[in-house]
Amino acid sequence: MSNKLIIFDTTLRDGEQSPGAAMTREMKIRIARQLEKLGVDVIEAGFAAASPGDFAAVQSLAEIITGATVCSLARASENDVRRAGEAIKPAKSGRIHTFIATSPIHMQHKLRMSQDQVLERAVQAVKWALEYTDDVEFSAEDAVRSDMDFLVQVFDEVIKAGAKTLNVPDTVGYSIPFAWGERMRQLIARVPDSGKVIWSTHCHNDLGLAVANSLSAVLNGARQVECTINGLGERAGNASLEEVVMAVRTRRDIFNLDTRIDATQIVPTSKLVSSITGYPVQPNKAIVGANAFAHESGIHQDGVLKHRETYEIMRAEDVGWNANKLSLGKLSGRNALRQRFAALNIEFASEEDFVAAFNRFKELADRKHEIYDEDLQALVSEEAVTKVSEHYRLVSLRAHCETGILPVAKVVMSIGNTEHEAEMQGGGPVDATFQAIEKIVSSGTELQLYSVNNITSGTDAQGEVTVRLSKGGRIVNGQGADTDIVVASAKAYLNALNKLHNNAERAHPQL
Numbered sequence: 001m002s003n004k005l006i007i008f009d010t011t012l013r014d015g016e017q018s019p020g021a022a023m024t025r026e027m028k029i030r031i032a033r034q035l036e037k038l039g040v041d042v043i044e045a046g047f048a049a050a051s052p053g054d055f056a057a058v059q060s061l062a063e064i065i066t067g068a069t070v071c072s073l074a075r076a077s078e079n080d081v082r083r084a085g086e087a088i089k090p091a092k093s094g095r096i097h098t099f100i101a102t103s104p105i106h107m108q109h110k111l112r113m114s115q116d117q118v119l120e121r122a123v124q125a126v127k128w129a130l131e132y133t134d135d136v137e138f139s140a141e142d143a144v145r146s147d148m149d150f151l152v153q154v155f156d157e158v159i160k161a162g163a164k165t166l167n168v169p170d171t172v173g174y175s176i177p178f179a180w181g182e183r184m185r186q187l188i189a190r191v192p193d194s195g196k197v198i199w200s201t202h203c204h205n206d207l208g209l210a211v212a213n214s215l216s217a218v219l220n221g222a223r224q225v226e227c228t229i230n231g232l233g234e235r236a237g238n239a240s241l242e243e244v245v246m247a248v249r250t251r252r253d254i255f256n257l258d259t260r261i262d263a264t265q266i267v268p269t270s271k272l273v274s275s276i277t278g279y280p281v282q283p284n285k286a287i288v289g290a291n292a293f294a295h296e297s298g299i300h301q302d303g304v305l306k307h308r309e310t311y312e313i314m315r316a317e318d319v320g321w322n323a324n325k326l327s328l329g330k331l332s333g334r335n336a337l338r339q340r341f342a343a344l345n346i347e348f349a350s351e352e353d354f355v356a357a358f359n360r361f362k363e364l365a366d367r368k369h370e371i372y373d374e375d376l377q378a379l380v381s382e383e384a385v386t387k388v389s390e391h392y393r394l395v396s397l398r399a400h401c402e403t404g405i406l407p408v409a410k411v412v413m414s415i416g417n418t419e420h421e422a423e424m425q426g427g428g429p430v431d432a433t434f435q436a437i438e439k440i441v442s443s444g445t446e447l448q449l450y451s452v453n454n455i456t457s458g459t460d461a462q463g464e465v466t467v468r469l470s471k472g473g474r475i476v477n478g479q480g481a482d483t484d485i486v487v488a489s490a491k492a493y494l495n496a497l498n499k500l501h502n503n504a505e506r507a508h509p510q511l
């Protein structure tokens with residue numbers, strides 16, 4: 001059995017299914033370029049049949065990415081598979097990932113199909129996919145609750161039809177490590193010709209066991225793990241890429257497997273995904289949380305100073321911490337900025353876009369004299385954000401706080417070409433600002449989440465704000481960054497409103 005572990009990143013597909021994490025084509029391109037630098041083997045770019053926008057995003061990645069296989073998800077229907085096939089056509093290495101549910105509960109209540117019909121459709125989907133690429137992956141959705149004999153039969157037939165990778169998903173995050181490893185072991189033992197394909201695992205984190213289950217599957221023969229940066233994904237998320245990779249690497253004595261991942265790119269990738277999706281990373285998150293390498297207790301600090309390995313099993317710098325370089329300052333010119341963007345893999349569609357970013361950089365440098373890579377990433381995210389056709393735009397904001405009196409905010413904003421203003425009081429300056437915006441727009445939305453994170457350290461750092469709004473079943477995350485967190489909050493709120501205003505409806509792959 002091979003000692004190579006294939007890392008299949010689904011941040012841009014399953015990760016995108018997190019509430020409000022839908023990404024534009026430009027956002028996906030930035031993340032995909034970073035995933036390529038990170039060294040993932042497969043990038044699941046999206047679900048091409050979901051909408052014309054999703055198709056275009058998958059197609060763009062297929063055109064641009066050369067260092068990883070670009071994959072599109074497709075339900076086991078002719079239209080989905082053909083859309084996926086067309087979208088990945090330009091790829092140097094392209095894969096179609098087709099799936100159908102195999103559990104009684106899904107077949108009966110969701111698909112309303114019999115076992116025979118599911119089996120026939122699975123085989124047919126693989127055959128349609130082979131018309132476009134010989135790299136075809138098949139997933140048995142809800143494998144965790146599927147009948148073992150039926151799973152064996154389905155996998156046997158799709159191998160005969162030509163599938164090269166067989167994915168075993170714990171779609172609902174129901175398994176526990178022992179059972180999941182055992183399921184993988186039995187499948188490999190029972191499916192004829194199992195040695196001719198790559199076995200893959202795809203685990204959700206509903207019981208907090210996605211990484212443990214994935215690793216158990218690996219110990220029992222899986223040679224591909226499907227995972228996401230920061231564990232993003234449907235509901236409680238997927239197995240986190242950084243945890244899987246670092247577990248395999250740190251415990252090489254147990255796994256004896258290699259990945260192509262350049263671990264020093266893990267933290268930069270995590271930060272990029274967090275800033276683009278608006279999903280902050282919890283401070284105590286393994287590997288990429290702000291406290292992951294911080295020693296608080298005196299005894300631990302003393303031990304680490306005497307001999308690092310007393311309390312550290314990995315080195316922070318090996319996963320990309322402390323890599324944030326002091327990039328630029330107020331006196332830096334266009335060339336210096338251009339070079340730094342190039343080093344960060346950030347490209348601009350036109351010189352005009354670069355000049356806009358340069359102007360924003362200058363504005364920021366007036367308020368913050370040390371500009372780090374993370375600031376530049378946020379600045380570009382903001383460029384992308386403002387390009388999300390700004391129906392609602394912040395013109396100016398004044399917020400006043402004073403002990404003993406209610407904070408008040410005055411917002412001037414434009415809707416289309418007309419300017420409006422409103423002044424409101426609130427529990428705090430952010431609350432007053434949101435109320436003033438709502439007085440103008442009466443959006444009818446519900447605020448589901450408000451969070452602020454500092455992008456770098458220090459009190460002059462930019463605050464990165466995420467605002468999650470929902471309306472009529474649709475959920476969006478808006479983001480804004482500024483050294484003034486009230487301004488960042490207003491930008492984030494308006495960004496969310498713009499997304500609700502612009503976003504086209506898209507199909508969900510698992511409905």
Ligand code: KIV
Pocket residue numbers: 014073099139140141142167169170171172202204510
């Ligand atoms: O969780 C799941 O089952 C999936 C499949 C589409 C692979 O995401």
Ligand code: ZN
Pocket residue numbers: 014169171202204234
């Ligand atoms: Zn999934």
